[in-house]
Structure formats: C-alpha cells, structure tokens
Amino acid sequence: MSEPLAREELRPLLRDERPPSDAVVVVRGGPSSVERLREHARRTHDAYVLDGQPLWGVSVFCALDDVGTASIDTLLRRFASYRVVHLPTVGQLVAARFDLLPSFRRPHFTVRLEDDGDPSLTRLLDALGPPEANPYHGRQRQGRS
Amino acid sequence: MVSVDITCDLMDEDESGYVWTFLREARDPSLIVPGAIVIAGDSDASAVAEVVDIVEKPAGPVVHLRVLPGAIEDYEALVRRAITPA
Numbered sequence: 001m002s003e004p005l006a007r008e009e010l011r012p013l014l015r016d017e018r019p020p021s022d023a024v025v026v027v028r029g030g031p032s033s034v035e036r037l038r039e040h041a042r043r044t045h046d047a048y049v050l051d052g053q054p055l056w057g058v059s060v061f062c063a064l065d066d067v068g069t070a071s072i073d074t075l076l077r078r079f080a081s082y083r084v085v086h087l088p089t090v091g092q093l094v095a096a097r098f099d100l101l102p103s104f105r106r107p108h109f110t111v112r113l114e115d116d117g118d119p120s121l122t123r124l125l126d127a128l129g130p131p132e133a134n135p136y137h138g139r140q141r142q143g144r145s
Numbered sequence: 146m147v148s149v150d151i152t153c154d155l156m157d158e159d160e161s162g163y164v165w166t167f168l169r170e171a172r173d174p175s176l177i178v179p180g181a182i183v184i185a186g187d188s189d190a191s192a193v194a195e196v197v198d199i200v201e202k203p204a205g206p207v208v209h210l211r212v213l214p215g216a217i218e219d220y221e222a223l224v225r226r227a228i229t230p231a
Contacts, residue, residue, distance in 0.1 A: 006203045007203055029190055036187070044157075046204050080214075081192040081212070104159050105158065105160065
C-alpha cells in the first residue's frame with residue numbers, strides 16, 4: 001500500500017457554485033508553451049491532491065461578470081504584467097475535455113489535466129488559442145490611463 | 146532579461162488571495178522574508194512583489210506574495226529619479 005502524498009487536499013477549497021457558461025471568457029497569462037504549462041501543472045501537483053488523488057492543474061481566471069473584479073477589463077488590468085494573454089472561452093476548454101475546478105477565491109479556477117505528459121499539455125495549449133496583446137501591459141510607462 | 150528572485154506563476158492564487166509558490170523556488174531563500182520586496186514570476190512575466198508570509202504546508206514551506214502594481218521598469222524609473230540629484 002502506497003503512503004499518502006504529503007500534499008494539501010484541494011476539495012475543501014473548491015467553491016460551491018454553478019459551472020460557468022460556455023460563453024464565459026477565460027484569462028490565462030502568456031505566452032504559453034508546453035514546457036511552461038508543465039512547470040505550472042507540476043507546481044500544483046506538488047502542492048495539492050484532489051480526493052486523495054494526484055492533481056495536475058493550471059490557474060486561470062474567468063470573466064464571470066460584466067463589471068467589477070471578475071470582469072474581463074479588471075482581469076486584464078490585474079494581470080498587466082503579462083505582455084500577452086490567452087482568452088479562450090469555457091466552451092473551448094470543455095470541448096477539449098478539460099474540467100474547470102472553481103478553486104480558492106472567485107473568479108479563480110484550476111484547469112485540471114489528467115497528467116503532465118506532452119499530449120495533455122499540447123491539447124491544453126491548443127485549447128488556449130493564440131496569445132493576444134494585453135492592452136494594459138505597459139500602460140503606466142506610456143502615461144496612458 | 147530579468148532575473149527573478151522567486152519563480153512562480155503570477156496567476157497561482159490560493160485561498161489567501163495572494164500568489165503562492167514554494168520557498169524552494171527562490172534563487173536565494175535568505176532574501177525571502179516577510180516584508181521583503183522581490184521580483185517574482187518567470188522569464189515570460191515578472192513583477193515586483195512583497196513577501197507577505199511563509200507558511201508551512203504538507204509539501205513544504207509556501208511563500209505568499211502580494212503583487213505590486215506597475216511594471217518593473219516603473220520601479221526602475223522611480224529609483225533613478227530618487228537617486229539623481231535635482
């Protein structure tokens with residue numbers, strides 16, 4: 001019998017809420033690559049388990065509201081450190097067979113991967129879509145509002 | 146190219162509402178103390194951050210980081226103004 005993993009259980013840290021609709025936009029800082037996603041997925045794996053089982057995951061934020069802290073505008077501003085962002089919809093991630101776990105504080109989600117192998121990570125990279133310029137990156141330096 | 150003090154995913158926030166990463170991800174763990182101002186992130190995206198606390202977790206010490214507004218270059222310009230004689 002294997003020893004329990006020395007990791008924190010994520011289940012109590014999941015929010016009890018309805019899944020976001022397919023049209024909701026997901027924000028993921030970029031640019032992403034298989035190697036970068038693997039690094040992040042492994043950090044989640046090293047910290048957490050889900051129902052006692054290994055978990056690989058990547059953090060995203062969902063634009064759940066039209067205004068306020070969970071709006072697309074606020075999220076892009078919040079993640080202004082990212083020169084580019086990936087903006088798939090929930091539907092695109094679900095169609096690629098990824099679960100979105102409503103983890104920690106709204107509107108944070110963990111995209112769950114089945115493992116950290118190239119096929120899973122490549123599928124996620126494809127589902128994230130192409131990187132797009134973050135309009136808030138560098139704004140302060142340029143003196144714009 | 147920016148050298149980060151502690152590698153993390155700037156989108157990895159936990160129940161604290163802060164960015165988290167393992168202390169073992171620090172280039173020099175002695176720099177990572179509560180209140181320290183550090184460069185956090187990776188070669189693709191990095192930011193100035195304040196170390197909030199270090200908590201013991203089952204998988205090892207975890208650092209919480211408060212990402213400060215603005216880009217690293219903004220802080221560089223600030224320091225340059227501050228130390229340049231008027």
